[in-house]
Amino acid sequence: MSLQSAITTLNRLECRRNGIMVDGRFQITVLAVYLVAVLSVPLTDPGRLVWMFVYPIVMSEAGGAGYGRVALKSLWVLPLVALIGVFNPILDHTPAWEIYGVTVSRGWVTFISICLRGILALQAVLALIYTTGFYLVCTALRCMGMPAILTTQLLMLYRYISVLLQEARSMSCARAARGYGRKSYPLRQWAVMVGQLLLRSVARSQRIHRAMLARGFNGSMPVSAALYLRAVDWLFLLGWLGVIAAMRFIDFSSMLGKLL
Secondary structure: OOOOHHHHHHHHHOOOOOOOOOOHHHHHHHHHHHHHHHOOOOOOOOOHHOOOHHHHHHHHOOOOOOOOHHHHHHHHHHHHHHHOOOOOOOOOOOEEEEEEEEEEEEEHHHHHHHHHHHHHHHHHHHHHHHHHHHHHHHHHHHHOOHHOOOOOOOHHHHHHHHHHHHHHHHHHHHHHOOOOOOOOHHHHHHHHHHHHHHHHHHHHHHHHHHHHHHHHOOOOOOOOOOOOOOHHHHHHHHHHHHHHHHHHHOOOHHHHHHHH
């Protein structure tokens, strides 16, 4: 991914869609319940996890983010979660399923369940951030009782990622303008560029901090507007709690198999 694409992706997170206009506290509550439901599904029952894809699909599409984008971003976590359960097929050879005469061991079943859990968890979080915006999510967390120092650190981390990327883009443009068409550089020059990037980022962060202090910054970010509860917020909460409970405790895969 290019530096400009990364900056555009970060800026897009604050462009809230018009599909889901629900209180952020209720969305975070539903997300927490959903994650607990996903993690509570037994590893030997991946069929229930497949139905859990309903939540990220509906949330991303209703929020205007598009499930394709969310699904593509979630694949980045696949190598990590695959590394967690990579030894399960090797250590556990207990027969679990038999599909068209082929015996599938319990190790492969648990490995697939671990991968599905990681993908589902990341897709749910991405759907929330894409449809709500990182700033509003932090505002909702602060209203729910999270210490202001933690929400401020999250907002600062998010803000300075874009600052770091902008400095890196400026240096990359300067390097390209003075490189006379060169695309490869020695390792020593890359080390110099990383050091210069660190120095420029620190200097810019100091300027930003002085500007924030001049504008009355007291250690916590101000809340832009009060959050009010509406009937649609309660309907959103109760509706999703019912759907998540049904996906967790009702075996739709077995019911569908019996019908077919």
